[in-house]
Amino acid sequence: MNPVICENVVKDYPLPRTFKEFLLAPFKEKYIKALKGVSFEVAQGEIFVLIGPNGAGKTTLFKIIATLLLPDKGKVTVNGFDVLKEESKVRKSIGYVVNEERSFYWRLSGWENLKFFAVLNNLSGKELKERVSQVVELTGLGDWISRPVKDYSTGLRQRLSLARGLLVSPSLLILDEPTRSLDPIMAKELRRFVKERVSQDGLTVLLSTHNLNEAEEMGGRIAIIDKGVIKKIGTIEEIKKDINRKKRYCLEFSVPGGLSSLDITGFSLLGSEGGKYRAEILISEEKLNELLRKILDKGGKISEVREKELTLEESFSRIIGKDMSNAD
Amino acid sequence: MLIKKALYFLRRDFLEALSYRFAFFLQLGGVFFSILTFFFLSQLFGKNIPLLKPYGGNYFSFALIGIAFSTYLGVSLGSFSSSIRKEQIMGTIESILVTQTPIPILILFSSLYNFLFSSLHVILYILIGVFFFGVNLEVNFSAAFIFLFLAVTSFASVGIISASFIMVFKKGDPFTWVFSTLNGLLGGVVYPVKVLPQSLQKIAYFLPTTHVLEGMRMAVLKGYSLKMLVPEWGFLVVFSLVMLPLSIYLFGKAVRKAKKDGTLIQY
Numbered sequence: 233m234n235p236v237i238c239e240n241v242v243k244d245y246p247l248p249r250t251f252k253e254f255l256l257a258p259f260k261e262k263y264i265k266a267l268k269g270v271s272f273e274v275a276q277g278e279i280f281v282l283i284g285p286n287g288a289g290k291t292t293l294f295k296i297i298a299t300l301l302l303p304d305k306g307k308v309t310v311n312g313f314d315v316l317k318e319e320s321k322v323r324k325s326i327g328y329v330v331n332e333e334r335s336f337y338w339r340l341s342g343w344e345n346l347k348f349f350a351v352l353n354n355l356s357g358k359e360l361k362e363r364v365s366q367v368v369e370l371t372g373l374g375d376w377i378s379r380p381v382k383d384y385s386t387g388l389r390q391r392l393s394l395a396r397g398l399l400v401s402p403s404l405l406i407l408d409e410p411t412r413s414l415d416p417i418m419a420k421e422l423r424r425f426v427k428e429r430v431s432q433d434g435l436t437v438l439l440s441t442h443n444l445n446e447a448e449e450m451g452g453r454i455a456i457i458d459k460g461v462i463k464k465i466g467t468i469e470e471i472k473k474d475i476n477r478k479k480r481y482c483l484e485f486s487v488p489g490g491l492s493s494l495d496i497t498g499f500s501l502l503g504s505e506g507g508k509y510r511a512e513i514l515i516s517e518e519k520l521n522e523l524l525r526k527i528l529d530k531g532g533k534i535s536e537v538r539e540k541e542l543t544l545e546e547s548f549s550r551i552i553g554k555d556m557s558n559a560d
Numbered sequence: 561m562l563i564k565k566a567l568y569f570l571r572r573d574f575l576e577a578l579s580y581r582f583a584f585f586l587q588l589g590g591v592f593f594s595i596l597t598f599f600f601l602s603q604l605f606g607k608n609i610p611l612l613k614p615y616g617g618n619y620f621s622f623a624l625i626g627i628a629f630s631t632y633l634g635v636s637l638g639s640f641s642s643s644i645r646k647e648q649i650m651g652t653i654e655s656i657l658v659t660q661t662p663i664p665i666l667i668l669f670s671s672l673y674n675f676l677f678s679s680l681h682v683i684l685y686i687l688i689g690v691f692f693f694g695v696n697l698e699v700n701f702s703a704a705f706i707f708l709f710l711a712v713t714s715f716a717s718v719g720i721i722s723a724s725f726i727m728v729f730k731k732g733d734p735f736t737w738v739f740s741t742l743n744g745l746l747g748g749v750v751y752p753v754k755v756l757p758q759s760l761q762k763i764a765y766f767l768p769t770t771h772v773l774e775g776m777r778m779a780v781l782k783g784y785s786l787k788m789l790v791p792e793w794g795f796l797v798v799f800s801l802v803m804l805p806l807s808i809y810l811f812g813k814a815v816r817k818a819k820k821d822g823t824l825i826q827y
Binding site: 245295301302304326333337338347348352356400 | 561564565568571572575576579580650651652654655656657658659660661662666816819820821822824
């Protein structure tokens with residue numbers, strides 16, 4: 233059985249009502265749909281990346297898997313345990329790494345924090361000391377561990393969060409936007425660490441992000457989620473291939489009468505020199521042939537036609553229908 | 561494991577409290593001045609007040625026990641809900657809820673330090689009363705201990721219901737407001753219930769504070785045994801037996817509602 237199975241998960245959040253709405257219909261609740269029938273499975277030892285813009289439903293889904301939220305409909309099992317009926321068994325096998333800097337007791341040392349969370353996870357005695365030392369070493373917290381958490385940088389707090397997530401020796405590690413507030417070097421280091429845990433300890437990893445490069449670098453399967461719906465699931469190559477019916481082409485051509493005579497839209501002009509144009513265009517193969525014919529019919533010349541691979545960012549933008557070029 | 565968990569909660573809260581050293585010692589210092597106020601007030605009344613005869617006739621010792629043990633009521637009413645609110649504000653609530661410790665244990669242990677600190681307050685109140693202001697005690701320790709235990713269980717159940725309100729509504733808990741106002745007014749903290757009109761005395765009978773303070777005063781000031789205080793501890797046992805399971809049930813419901821609405825971390 234796969235460690236994570238989500239079947240048709242639905243989650244609605246109640247919305248606050250205005251006083252007028254309450255008076256007119258006291259029992260009529262208003263809801264916002266956070267998840268609209270999400271289904272997927274994650275295999276043992278897999279890195280599964282959930283990628284989507286803010287408000288897509290990533291955190292909601294992770295919180296349901298971590299037993300912090302109840303789904304309205306559908307079924308979620310973690311390592312064979314139902315999140316609704318066997319909460320404590322689910323929690324025993326997961327490490328949940330929240331991207332919340334304030335999820336620690338800031339006036340206590342990292343060491344005290346880890347010991348406290350270890351005890352809450354039923355570790356004690358020698359096992360507790362050994363496990364805390366192990367995760368401190370694994371995450372490279374070093375001497376910082378004896379300093380109060382309030383003195384930590386964001387990166388150190390994220391490492392501490394990771395250390396806490398690993399305390400229970402989980403078989404499933406859930407990382408909710410773990411690199412959101414990290415600098416690129418720290419983020420890369422964290423990704424390397426997580427991949428190492430997967431290859432060395434056989435961990436299954438569920439990771440959410442809105443960073444496309446991160447999703448690509450993690451190298452596992454990707455699920456693109458938007459507005460509570462999973463739009464695509466597959467490897468990066470599969471996702472790109474699946475939506476690559478339209479391709480990006482680089483053209484170099486000249487045409488008497490200039491570009492306006494071609495009557496085309498949706499291209500980016502990269503430059504022009506001596507009546508020669510260099511442009512990029514996102515277009516299907518048939519449409520490209522039409523365009524090329526038009527150029528030749530108008531007495532123009534084509535010096536270069538080159539296919540350019542779509543970036544994951546472009547693929548992602550096309551799937552969710554938004555421009556993600558500004559997303560980090 | 562439970563004891564270990566309790567100790568780690570105490571350790572966490574003690575270390576946190578100690579990190580605010582000034583506030584920590586200031587709180588303890590406040591006890592002395594609070595007693596001083598009632599000592600001067602008692603000088604107005606003299607030493608043999610007829611209404612206080614059952615308790616020895618001295619207003620100062622009557623008020624001392626009332627104030628000391630009513631701190632448990634304050635802690636019980638506020639501690640559970642404030643612990644939840646504190647974890648919500650600090651952002652640690654999800655981190656502790658995702659651990660393998662059941663929610664009722666988390667809530668109970670989160671308030672343990674406050675109860676212990678209140679006990680320190682009570683001891684300080686009594687020690688200062690005895691050594692600085694000459695209060696005479698005739699303590700029946702076993703009865704006092706049982707009343708202390710019943711005070712905690714009775715007040716805690718009310719506190720847990722209050723925490724359920726906080727879990728769902730975040731702020732504005734009417735239960736605590738009504739309960740603490742009624743207990744302050746009618747529970748016999750700084751004046752005996754007998755000074756109240758008959759109708760209010762009837763209401764006072766149904767408040768746990770009335771019975772906790774009556775039993776505690778008799779056990780600590782007059783050395784009464786449990787046998788002599790059956791009505792008081794009997795009421796508290798029944799109150800605890802009904803209210804404690806009810807409060808835990810309501811709290812479980814409140815957590816489920818917060819998990820359903822996605823408001824667990826909201827404050």
